[in-house]
Amino acid sequence: MAYINAGADANRGSGCPFCAAPGKSDEDGLIVYRGTHAFVLLNLFPYNAGHLLVCPYRHVGLYDEANPEETAEIATLTQTAMRVLRLTSGCHGFNLGMNQGEVAGAGVEEHLHQHIVPRWKSDANFFPIIAQTKALPQLLGDVRESLQAAWPA
Numbered sequence: 001m002a003y004i005n006a007g008a009d010a011n012r013g014s015g016c017p018f019c020a021a022p023g024k025s026d027e028d029g030l031i032v033y034r035g036t037h038a039f040v041l042l043n044l045f046p047y048n049a050g051h052l053l054v055c056p057y058r059h060v061g062l063y064d065e066a067n068p069e070e071t072a073e074i075a076t077l078t079q080t081a082m083r084v085l086r087l088t089s090g091c092h093g094f095n096l097g098m099n100q101g102e103v104a105g106a107g108v109e110e111h112l113h114q115h116i117v118p119r120w121k122s123d124a125n126f127f128p129i130i131a132q133t134k135a136l137p138q139l140l141g142d143v144r145e146s147l148q149a150a151w152p153a
Contacts, residue, residue, distance in 0.1 A: 050085050
């Protein structure tokens with residue numbers, strides 16, 4: 001809840017969080033890797049521990065508005081993120097996706113971002129059903145540090 005409450009307060013009225021993140025330190029922006037045209041950061045509101053986002057630096061809303069260099073780097077960073085997540089967390093699979101527009105469920109519809117959600121065979125339990133709560137066993141800062149340390153140079 002500390003991350004959710006901090007994120008809600010931090011992003012209220014402050015513009016695009018994906019444009020703001022690269023101007024912060026890696027720790028404060030939850031950034032795992034900075035590329036040439038795109039960067040990788042932890043989702044402030046993760047579905048699972050290690051939930052990453054790949055965003056272009058340029059403020060562009062839809063995938064078909066991204067240029068070839070951005071789409072190529074988003075694809076490459078997505079592949080690298082999957083490898084790093086398997087190495088650091090032992091996940092068994094992934095959900096990948098982009099929600100394009102508010103009607104499609106985009107939380108930040110004005111800035112393109114690719115979700116990479118690690119999944120495990122045993123990641124479903126009774127918490128979401130009974131208590132309407134999802135257990136996330138690691139702090140975001142700890143997850144970011146382990147992923148950044150494992151990211152290939």
